[in-house]
Each structure stands twice: as C-alpha cells, then as structure tokens.
Amino acid sequence: MGHTxxxxxxxxxxxxxxGIVLDVYVDSPEEQEFALAQIHSLSLAYKEKYNKSxxxxxxxxxxxxxxxxxxxxxxxxxxxxVPRVLFLAETKNILDDTIIQVLKNLFPSxxxxxxxxxxxxxxxxxxxxxxxETDEDMDHLxxxxxxxxxxxxxxxxxxxxxxxxxxxxELPGAFRETSLALQVGKLFYSGQTVFPYxxxxxxxxxxxxxxxxxxxxxxxxxxxxxxxxxxxxxxxAINKFFQNNLNIAETSRQLHMHRNTLIYxxxxxxxxxxxxxxxxxxxxxxxxxxxxxxxxxxxxxS
Amino acid sequence: MASLSLKGIQKIYPNGFQxxxxxxxxxxxxEFIIFVGPSGCGKSTTLRMIAGLEDISGGTLExxxxxMNDVEPKDRDIAMVFQNYALYPHxxxxxxxxxxxxxxxxxxxxxxxxxxxxxxxxxLEKLLDRKPKxxxxxxxxxxxxxxxxxxxxxxFLMDEPLSNLDAKLRVQMRIEISKLHENLGATIxxxxxxxxxxxxxxxRIVVMKDGVVQxxxxxxxxxxxxxxxxxxxxxxxxxxxxxxxTVKVEGEDVTLTVGEHVLKVPASKKKALxxxxxxxxxVVLGIRPExxxxxxxFINSSPDSVIKSKIxxxxxxxxxxxxxxxxxxxxxxxxxxxRTTLRNGDDATFALDMEKIHLFDKETELTIVN
Numbered sequence: 001m002g003h004t005x006x007x008x009x010x011x012x013x014x015x016x017x018x019g020i021v022l023d024v025y026v027d028s029p030e031e032q033e034f035a036l037a038q039i040h041s042l043s044l045a046y047k048e049k050y051n052k053s054x055x056x057x058x059x060x061x062x063x064x065x066x067x068x069x070x071x072x073x074x075x076x077x078x079x080x081x082v083p084r085v086l087f088l089a090e091t092k093n094i095l096d097d098t099i100i101q102v103l104k105n106l107f108p109s110x111x112x113x114x115x116x117x118x119x120x121x122x123x124x125x126x127x128x129x130x131x132x133e134t135d136e137d138m139d140h141l142x143x144x145x146x147x148x149x150x151x152x153x154x155x156x157x158x159x160x161x162x163x164x165x166x167x168x169x170e171l172p173g174a175f176r177e178t179s180l181a182l183q184v185g186k187l188f189y190s191g192q193t194v195f196p197y198x199x200x201x202x203x204x205x206x207x208x209x210x211x212x213x214x215x216x217x218x219x220x221x222x223x224x225x226x227x228x229x230x231x232x233x234x235x236x237a238i239n240k241f242f243q244n245n246l247n248i249a250e251t252s253r254q255l256h257m258h259r260n261t262l263i264y265x266x267x268x269x270x271x272x273x274x275x276x277x278x279x280x281x282x283x284x285x286x287x288x289x290x291x292x293x294x295x296x297x298x299x300x301x302s
Numbered sequence: 303m304a305s306l307s308l309k310g311i312q313k314i315y316p317n318g319f320q321x322x323x324x325x326x327x328x329x330x331x332x333e334f335i336i337f338v339g340p341s342g343c344g345k346s347t348t349l350r351m352i353a354g355l356e357d358i359s360g361g362t363l364e365x366x367x368x369x370m371n372d373v374e375p376k377d378r379d380i381a382m383v384f385q386n387y388a389l390y391p392h393x394x395x396x397x398x399x400x401x402x403x404x405x406x407x408x409x410x411x412x413x414x415x416x417x418x419x420x421x422x423x424x425x426l427e428k429l430l431d432r433k434p435k436x437x438x439x440x441x442x443x444x445x446x447x448x449x450x451x452x453x454x455x456x457x458f459l460m461d462e463p464l465s466n467l468d469a470k471l472r473v474q475m476r477i478e479i480s481k482l483h484e485n486l487g488a489t490i491x492x493x494x495x496x497x498x499x500x501x502x503x504x505x506r507i508v509v510m511k512d513g514v515v516q517x518x519x520x521x522x523x524x525x526x527x528x529x530x531x532x533x534x535x536x537x538x539x540x541x542x543x544x545x546x547x548t549v550k551v552e553g554e555d556v557t558l559t560v561g562e563h564v565l566k567v568p569a570s571k572k573k574a575l576x577x578x579x580x581x582x583x584x585v586v587l588g589i590r591p592e593x594x595x596x597x598x599x600f601i602n603s604s605p606d607s608v609i610k611s612k613i614x615x616x617x618x619x620x621x622x623x624x625x626x627x628x629x630x631x632x633x634x635x636x637x638x639x640x641r642t643t644l645r646n647g648d649d650a651t652f653a654l655d656m657e658k659i660h661l662f663d664k665e666t667e668l669t670i671v672n
Contacts, residue, residue: 093374098405105390105401140386147384151449152402154375154382156355190315191347233512235319236342254340256511256535258544258586261667298316 004032010039018046052076056116059168060086060124060175069169078114080168085138085161087125088178089145092156094120099153106148124175129164135196142194160185160195183207187298188291202288206295214292221289227272229293237265238277238286246283304366304379304456304489305331306352312360313347313513321347322513325361329491334483336504337493339536344513345493346461352491353459354378365456378457381450385462389434389445395421396430399448413452420451423485424478440471440478447482460492464499476502497537501525509533531667534588534660540624542588542660543634551581558587558661561630566606568656574671575661585670588660591624594636594652596644604653613648625650 002025015021024039026032047054055076058064064072073080091099095117107113107127114126125145142159149157160181162174177197185195188203206214230238237255241262244250252262266278273289275282311325322344329335337345350356352363354375363370370378389398396417403413421427424444434442443463450458463479464472480503483490494500500507501521509516509524509532517529528534534542547558547565556567556575565587567575575585595601601608611627611634618640625636625644636652644650661670 101405105393106388108390108392143386144388147386148388150353150355151382151384151387151446152405154354154380156350191319191321231320233514236512239342256340256532258531258664258667294319301316 002026006036007032007039010036010043014039014043017043017051048072049075052078052114053116056114056124056126056171057118059171060116060118062172066169073168078168081166083129084126084165084168084171085129085163086165086171086174086178087127087142087145087159087161088118088122088175088182089125089149089157089159090122090182091149091153092121095123096153099123099149099155102149102152103145106145124178126171135198139194139196142196146193158182158186158193158195160197162197180204180207187295190298202291206288206291209292209295211296211299214296217292218289218296221275221285222273229297230269230290234265234269237262238269238290241266241277242283242287246278246280248278305329306457306489306491307364307367308348308352308361309364310361311348311351311358311363313344313351313356314359320513322351325515327508327515327518329489332487332489334480334490334492334503334505336500336507337491337510338495338497338500338507339510339516341495343510345495345508345510347513348510349459349461349491349493352457353380353382379455380457380459381453381455382459382461383446383450383463384460385465387443387446387463389437389442391434394431394433395426395437395445395448398434398445399452402449403452416452416454417448420448423451423482424448439467440474443467443471443475444478447479451482451486456489458486458488458490460490462494463492464494465496472499479503497539501537507537509536511536527669527672528660529669531586531588531662531669534662534669538590540591540635540637542590543594543632544662545587545629545632545634546584546664547587547661548584549575549580549582551576558585560587560609563609563629564606565609565654565656567659570657571659571661571671578670580670584664586662586664586667588662589654589658591635591637593655593658594634594638595655596625596636596638596642596650596652600655601651601653604656607654607656609652609654611650611652613644613646613650616644616646627652 007024007026011022011024024035026035055072059069070080100115103115103123103125107115107125112128116124116126118124138161142161146157146159149155160178162177165171165174181195181197181200184200184203184207185192187207189195240255241251244254248259248262252259255262270276273286275286277283277286306329308325308327311322312320313322314320325348337348339345347356351358354373358371365378390401393401399417399420400413403416421430424447426441426444426448429437429441437445464475467475476499492503504521506518507521507524508518511532517524517533524533524537528537535544545560547560550557550559556572558565558567609629611629613625613627615626617624621640623638623640623642625638627634627650660672662668663670
C-alpha cells in the first residue's frame with residue numbers, strides 16, 4: 001500500500017500541529033488504521049499539552065476537569081488569576097482568513113488576548129480586563145469589533161459578551177453565559193448586533209419555556225384569538241411608550257406625533273387586545289405577550 | 303462611481319418585525335444621499351441591506367443596473383465607514399490603510415500607489431509613519447476614511463461616522479467629508495440622526511420614520527416645503543411650532559382661530575383651504591421660530607397675525623435669542639434679534655409671518671399648504 005491519501009492528510013495535520021515530519025509506510029488496511037489512530041493520538045496529545053487555543057476551547061466546552069485547570073494553564077504559561085471578559089462573535093459566513101487577521105490585528109498582544117475558534121462561524125475572544133474598565137467600555141469594544149469586521153471583512157457579525165471573570169476556572173460559565181446571550185439576542189433582538197450578558201431581560205426566561213406553555217399564556221390573555229401582529233407604526237409607538245415609562249407627553253414628543261394621535265393609537269391597541277397599556281399591569285402583560293408571540297413566530301419560521 | 307436603484311426594498315426580521323417598508327429610491331452617480339430619521343426608523347438597516355450585511359426580505363437592489371440582492375458584500379464594490387471604527391494600534395498610518403488591500407493580495411506597488419493617493423486626498427502624507435496613538439481624533443477619523451478610499455469603491459456607505467467625535471471636531475470633519483465628496487466625485491450614502499449634518503452635507507435627503515420613507519428632497523425643499531407634519535417637525539432646529547387652529551371662511555376672508563387669537567390667512571394660502579372644504583375644521587398650523595417676530599415695525603404692519611403671551615424662558619445664544627412662551631397650552635419658540643428687550647416673565651406681543659405658515663390636515667398629518 002505504501003502511502004495513501006488518508007495517511008498523507010493525517011501526516012500533514014500532524015506537521016501543522018507539531019512541526020514534526022514523519023514518513024510512514026503501511027502494507028495493509030489494518031496497519032493503516034493503526035497508524036492513523038497513532039498519528040491522531042499524537043496530534044491530540046500535542047494539542048492538549050502545548051496548544052493554548054485547544055486548551056481554552058476544551059475549557060469553555062467543559063472538557064477539562066476543575067482540578068486540572070490551574071495546572072494545565074500554568075504549563076501553557078496562561079496566568080489563571082487575571083481578570084478577563086469573554087466575547088463570543090458569530091459571523092454570517094464561515095470564518096475566513098480575513099476575519100481572523102482583522103481580529104489578530106485588533107488585539108495584537110496575543111500573549112494577553114486569546115482568539116479561539118469555537119465553530120466554523122464563531123470565535124471566542126478572551127481579553128484581559130483593565131483596572132478601570134466598565135460594562136460600558138465592554139459594550140463600546142463589542143461595537144468596535146462588529147463595525148471593524150463589517151468594514152474590513154465585509155461580513156455580518158453579532159457578538160455577545162460575558163460578565164467579568166476573576167479566574168480562568170470561571171471560563172466555562174462565561175462561555176455558557178455568552179452562548180445564551182447570543183441565542184436569546186438573535187431571537188428577541190434580531191435587529192441588534194451586540195448582546196450584553198446582563199441585558200437579556202425577560203427574553204432569558206421566555207427562551208427556556210416550551211411552546212405549549214407560551215401558547216397557554218397567550219390564550220389566557222387574549223382568549224382563543226391571539227391578535228394579529230401589530231403594524232410597524234404601532235409597534236414603534238408601543239416600544240417608545242414603554243421606553244419612556246408610559247409617559248404620553250415624552251413619547252409623543254420623541255415620535256414627533258401629536259399627543260391626541262398617540263392616545264388614539266393606545267385606544268386602538270386596547271380595542272384590539274383588551275389591554276390598556278397606560279396602566280402598568282396591562283403594559284407589563286402586553287410587553288411579555290409581544291415577546292412570547294415573537295418567540296413563537298420565530299420558532300415557526302425557523 | 304455608480305448609480306443605485308432601490309425598488310420596494312423591505313426588511314422583515316424572523317420575529318415578523320418589519321424594519322423597512324417598500325423603500326423606493328434612485329440614486330444618481332456622484333450623489334451625496336443622506337438617510338435621516340429618529341432612532342429605530344430603519345435608516346441603518348437600509349444602509350446595511352445595501353452593503354449586504356443584512357439580507358433583503360423583499361424588493362430589488364441594483365448597482366449600475368445589476369441586481370445585487372444575493373451578491374456577497376465583498377463582491378458589491380462598496381466601502382463602509384461606521385461609527386465605531388478601530389485603527390490597528392501597532393500599525394503605522396500607512397499600514398493601517400494598506401492592510402485591507404494586503405488581505406486581498408493586491409500587488410505591493412499598487413498598494414503603495416493607492417495609499418499615497420488616499421493620503422494626499424486626506425492630507426495625511428506627513429503622518430504616514432505615525433502610530434494611531436500619536437494622532438488626534440480628527441486624524442484618526444481621516445485614516446478610517448482612508449481605509450475606505452484605497453479600495454476605490456463604486457459606492458461609499460457611511461453610518462454615523464462622526465457620532466463619536468466631540469462637537470467641534472464634528473463640524474470640522476463635516477467640512478472634510480464635504481470636500482472629500484467633491485474631490486472623489488464619489489457616490490456616498492450617509493446615515494445620520496443629526497439633521498444639521500443632513501442639511502449641510504446632502505445633495506438630497508431621505509427622511510424616514512417607522513421604516514417608511516416620508517420625503518426625498520433637497521435640504522432647501524425639505525425645510526421650505528415639508529410634505530407632512532413629521533418632516534416639518536423633524537427638519538429644523540429649534541423645531542417648527544405647531545398649534546391647533548380652527549378654519550373659518552367668511553366670504554372672501556379665511557381666518558384661523560387659536561384660542562382667543564384670530565389670524566388672517568393670506569391670499570397665497572387661502573385657495574388650498576377653500577378647495578378642500580376645511581371651513582369649520584381644525585387644522586395644525588405650523589410656523590418656524592424665525593417667522594415669529596417681536597419687532598414693533600413687523601407687529602404694526604401685521605395686525606391680523608398678532609399673538610400675545612408671557613415669556614417663560616429667554617435664551618441668549620450670541621447672534622440670536624430664543625424666546626419660549628405658551629399659546630393656548632402649546633409651547634412655542636421665537637428666534638429673534640439679540641437686541642430684543644423681552645426677558646423672562648415679560649408680557650409679549652408677537653406677529654406671525656403668515657406668508658410663511660404651513661398648514662397640515664389634523665387627521666392625515668399631510669400638508670395642506672406650505
């Protein structure tokens with residue numbers, strides 16, 4: 001048999017990971033299988049021991065037991081006790097060299113900021129936190145990453161970020177947090193590109209509810225006939241009214257709408273839903289109901 | 303450079319929310335088009351659909367006659383400058399501008415030519431060896447522009463590129479962008495929520511609200527002849543004053559009654575009210591602050607447009623004064639000469655320049671007459 005394409009591929013991968021060049025000849029399919037298993041194990045062992053990205057990837061996906069984290073981090077010269085924040089970016093297209101190069105150059109200090117590919121379309125950015133940086137700074141940095149990738153790599157990007165971590169052992173939790181933020185954000189706030197871990201609101205709860213419970217909830221509020229989705233103008237008026245804490249004067253000012261027109265719209269909403277959103281309790285119910293309806297609609301569409 | 307055509311463009315998100323509705327616009331080669339509107343009106347979403355960063359849910363986008371709906375952003379021949387740009391901190395200005403071309407494997411001498419040309423246009427030639435931290439805010443912004451210019455795109459897309467700059471720098475950069483448009487002869491689509499930016503930069507402005515185009519026109523026309531109440535209120539600072547007024551027709555005379563004030567409608571504005579049978583109806587009367595006068599000469603010559611009130615706030619801005627007062631429960635603003643003697647708490651008499659009034663249908667909010 002000598003060389004086979006499978007063997008050549010495995011040897012090339014081994015060279016890429018370890019730098020070791022091997023020449024292997026096999027005489028039978030059994031020997032090839034054995035050789036492939038050996039080469040694969042060698043690559044894996046090397047990655048586990050020497051590759052920071054592989055270590056961080058395994059850590060995020062909970063592939064490393066808690067007792068082993070500090071020792072392995074130390075072997076890889078990763079300071080475990082540095083405060084950090086995790087960003088998880090998801091691109092529309094497969095991560096290509098341009099995206100990686102842009103990110104590498106945005107965070108040129110690779111001994112401090114780690115870029116870890118998590119899937120073919122998502123990449124984690126583990127960045128140290130400077131002393132006086134706040135959530136606002138992280139939000140700004142997230143927008144900078146998105147805008148820079150938009151401009152330089154010409155690709156659609158959405159990004160979520162975690163809370164502050166004090167040690168590396170908090171990384172699996174931070175990854176769960178950002179993954180959830182990305183999922184919930186895409187579902188409930190699809191027009192946005194940045195999803196902070198701590199601003200998911202009621203979406204965090206609704207995301208975990210089974211469709212059956214959501215439908216029962218809607219039935220309880222609207223009876224058997226859930227209202228038709230609101231048109232964009234009404235939706236905008238409702239959202240702005242909520243943002244302004246049910247303040248009619250401020251909402252009509254921001255919408256450039258006459259006060260009486262807004263009141264008329266709110267009365268139309270009451271006719272349609274039975275909810276007078278000038279009252280806090282009804283406003284809260286409608287807010288949640290709209291989110292549940294959006295959630296179900298998205299589920300159906302997907 | 304390029305012309306663009308947007309026909310019935312729509313954006314509907316998976317949750318059913320319609321962010322942009324039936325957006326129709328033809329953009330000529332070398333035009334400087336501004337999308338303006340309040341936050342959430344769909345202007346950035348439309349720009350991102352043109353860029354290819356958002357899928358188009360309905361309608362057709364053409365660049366130079368070619369349908370672009372399903373073309374990847376990198377193949378649309380566009381360049382973008384967004385609000386939160388970042389320069390690569392460890393690279394020089396030259397390398398920052400060259401980076402995108404290097405990634406596209408453009409030959410070295412071609413990169414050099416393009417970077418130096420962009421640096422010349424942006425007056426960055428002497429700064430090419432500097433690192434970003436040694437640049438001022440305005441210089442950094444110019445480097446960000448340079449990264450877009452070196453691509454020689456058909457269309458420049460800019461999404462609030464000046465929002466992160468302070469007020470003084472914003473004014474300076476506005477002038478730079480205007481010069482850049484002249485020098486490049488480029489087609490530029492520019493998104494802003496700042497109507498001053500819109501008025502000073504655009505050859506045409508697209509005013510949007512709730513995902514719907516309200517009016518597309520030149521800055522001058524938008525200011526003088528708004529098509530509805532929203533555009534009238536959105537364009538202009540301080541914004542247009544609005545009051546509810548009842549129309550009364552008596553023979554040849556048409557008057558507007560605002561509480562106890564009776565204002566005579568001039569001949570130039572009468573016809574629209576008579577033709578549309580507004581007699582007895584309530585309409586919205588709009589008047590710009592600069593068309594509310596406090597000078598004795600104007601008041602004496604316009605006895606049929608006088609309103610009386612008490613000054614609530616006096617604001618001196620140097621070259622002009624804003625006076626705030628109430629008329630029948632509605633707050634109004636007058637922009638007057640700084641030599642005015644009126645002060646807080648004074649009883650004041652104003653006269654409206656009735657030739658400059660705008661009237662809007664109260665139900666439809668559409669313009670009756672400008």
